[in-house]
Every structure is written in structure tokens, then in C-alpha cells.
Amino acid sequence: MASFSILRVTVLSYFILITVLLILGLSISEIVLEGKVLSAFSNNLQVQVPGTSLAEWLFVPIRPRNLKSGGSEGIIVVGILGVLCALLQMAWILMSWWGMRNFIFRGLGRLTCTVTLICTTASLAILGYVFIEESQRPVLPEYYTFWHDLNFTREFWACTAFPSQISNTDEIYGLAICAHAQAGRWMILPLSNLLLALSILTFVQAWRMNVFGLRKEFPTNILDVEKGDQGSRQSQSSVIPRLQLQRPGELDRKPEILHRNRWSLLGFYAKS
Numbered sequence: 600m601a602s603f604s605i606l607r608v609t610v611l612s613y614f615i616l617i618t619v620l621l622i623l624g625l626s627i628s629e630i631v632l633e634g635k636v637l638s639a640f641s642n643n644l645q646v647q648v649p650g651t652s653l654a655e656w657l658f659v660p661i662r663p664r665n666l667k668s669g670g671s672e673g674i675i676v677v678g679i680l681g682v683l684c685a686l687l688q689m690a691w692i693l694m695s696w697w698g699m700r701n702f703i704f705r706g707l708g709r710l711t712c713t714v715t716l717i718c719t720t721a722s723l724a725i726l727g728y729v730f731i732e733e734s735q736r737p738v739l740p741e742y743y744t745f746w747h748d749l750n751f752t753r754e755f756w757a758c759t760a761f762p763s764q765i766s767n768t769d770e771i772y773g774l775a776i777c778a779h780a781q782a783g784r785w786m787i788l789p790l791s792n793l794l795l796a797l798s799i800l801t802f803v804q805a806w807r808m809n810v811f812g813l814r815k816e817f818p819t820n821i822l823d824v825e826k827g828d829q830g831s832r833q834s835q836s837s838v839i840p841r842l843q844l845q846r847p848g849e850l851d852r853k854p855e856i857l858h859r860n861r862w863s864l865l866g867f868y869a870k871s
Contacts, residue, residue, distance in 0.1 A: 611804055612692050618797045619688040625790045626681030633674045633783040636753055639772045640666070646771060648743060648764050659743060659764050661771065665750045670732050673725040674783050680718040681790055687711045688797065695808070708810035712801055719798045722791040729784055739763060754780035 645658035691711045694704055736759070737749045743764055751760055758777040762768045769775050805811060 611800065611807070612695060615688060615797065615800050615804060616692050618793055618800065619685045619692070622681050622790065622793050622797060623685035623689075625786060625793065626678045626685065629674060629678035629681070629783060629786050629790060632779050632786070633671055633678065635774060636757075636776065636779050636783060637671060637675075639774060639776055639779075640753055644771075646765050649766070657743065659761065661761075663746075663751050663756055663760070665747070666756070667732065667750050667752050670729045670784070671753050673729055674787060677722045677725050677787055677790060680721055681794065684715050684718040684794065684797070687714055688801065704808075705810050705812075708805055708808065712805050712810065715794070715798050715801050719791075719794040722787070722794050726787050726791045729787060733784060754784060 640662045642661050645660045648657045648659055687707075688711060691704075691707050694707060733752055733754060736755050737751075739749070739760060740746065746760070754777070757768065757772070757780050762777075765771065768777070
């Protein structure tokens with residue numbers, strides 16, 4: 600039956616668990632922040648530009664028509680991948696501490712290594728995509744009527760475009776929309792780095808525990824070696840007789856003992 604043992608808690612597994620907890624916290628925060636941003640942009644209200652009349656009919660929408668949503672969706676995906684990877688890693692580490700069966704431990708270890716590698720690769724790719732997309736900001740014309748051919752990201756719209764026409768942006772969106780959008784984007788950077796570090800630690804742990812069976816295993820317990828050789832020893836004992844060990848110096852004293860016994864016999868016969 601599996602049971603917890605403090606002897607199985609190694610320094611490497613402890614560092615993996617700490618990294619997993621950090622990834623889990625950042626991933627949940629990422630999902631919550633970007634979820635609030637997406638919820639704020641789901642409103643189709645329009646706000647009249649201050650200083651204009653109804654005859655001009657100059658209204659700025661909360662959600663622009665030409666909105667590039669790839670960056671925000673990528674941020675959500677990174678958060679979900681981080682949670683999935685963290686949960687698998689926690690299950691694998693706890694299983695190693697509780698000493699589960701070897702084939703179950705190896706199967707979960709291979710799955711964890713594969714998922715961690717996929718999540719790390721995807722997060723790094725999304726990281727590059729989000730920052731490149733955000734760096735390609737258009738130059739805003741002075742008048743809003745010339746914005747129809749421009750494409751906007753949520754962060755650029757909430758931090759630059761919309762505040763250039765409307766002053767009370769946070770009150771309209773109901774939250775600090777610019778701060779939430781920027782925090783969601785910059786949080787991908789430490790999250791991706793932690794996933795990269797976790798991938799390295801995971802493969803080192805898998806190599807040490809021979810999860811993929813790439814190196815030959817040797818028995819580490821001497822009792823296992825003795826149990827394995829017990830049958831061969833018994834078969835050899837039936838064929839080869841045991842050698843009687845002599846005490847130290849007994850072989851050297853044999854001539855002296857024989858000489859003493861011979862003179863004692865001669866004395867016995869002389870008396871008789």
C-alpha cells in the first residue's frame with residue numbers, strides 16, 4: 600500500500616513543487632485579469648465625444664469594430680496551459696512522494712513531461728506573438744472619423760485610442776481597464792520563464808528516475824541482490840562441498856601436533 604515517506608522528498612522535487620505553485624498562482628491571476636478585460640469589451644455601448652452635438656452623431660464605441668483579439672485569446676490560452684501543466688506536475692510529484700507503483704509512476708511521468716514540453720513551447724510562441732502584435736501600433740489620426748481603417752488591440756484601444764477621445768475611461772468600463780490589459784500581457788513573461796524552468800527540472804527528474812527507460816537500471820538494495828542469487832547459491836552448494844575453514848595458524852601447527860603424538864605413543868609402549 601502506498602504511503603508518504605519523508606525520505607522520498609528530494610531537493611529537486613521540492614524545487615519542482617515550489618515552481619509549480621508559482622505557475623499555478625500566476626496562471627489563475629492571468630485568467631482572472633484577462634477575463635475581466637474580455638468582459639469589459641463585451642459591451643456594445645457607444646459614448647458621445649465631448650464637445651460634439653447630436654447633429655454630428657460622433658460616438659465612440661467601447662468595443663471597436665476592427666479589433667484584433669488574437670493577443671487576448673492567446674493570454675487566456677497561456678493561463679489555461681499553465682493550470683493544466685501545474686496540476687499534472689503536482690500529481691506526479693505527490694505520487695513520487697507516496698511511492699506509487701512503478702508502471703503507474705512512469706506512465707504519468709511520461710505524460711507530464713510531454714504536456715510540460717508542449718505547454719512551454721506554446722507559451723513561448725504566444726509570448727512572442729503578443730508582444731510583436733502589441734508593438735505594431737498604428738498612428739492615430741487626429742479625428743475619430745479617420746479611424747475606421749485601423750486595427751486595434753484591446754490594450755492599445757483601452758490605454759491610448761479610447762482615452763484620446765473620452766476622458767473618464769475607467770468609469771465607463773467599470774474597472775481600471777488599461778492596468779488590467781497591461782498586467783495581463785506582462786504577466787506572460789514570468790509565466791513563460793517559469794514554464795521553461797519547470798521543463799528543465801522535469802526532464803532532469805525524469806532522467807534521474809529513469810522514466811523513459813533510457814539507461815540501464817542496477818539494483819540499489821543489497822538484499823535484492825542476495826535474494827536474486829539465493830537460488831544459484833543453493834544449486835552450487837548441492838554440487839560443490841563446503842570447505843572447512845581452518846583456524847589461523849592451525850595448518851602451521853600440524854607437524855608439531857603429529858610429532859608430540861608420536862612421542863607420547865612411544866612412551867606408552869615403553870612403559871608397557
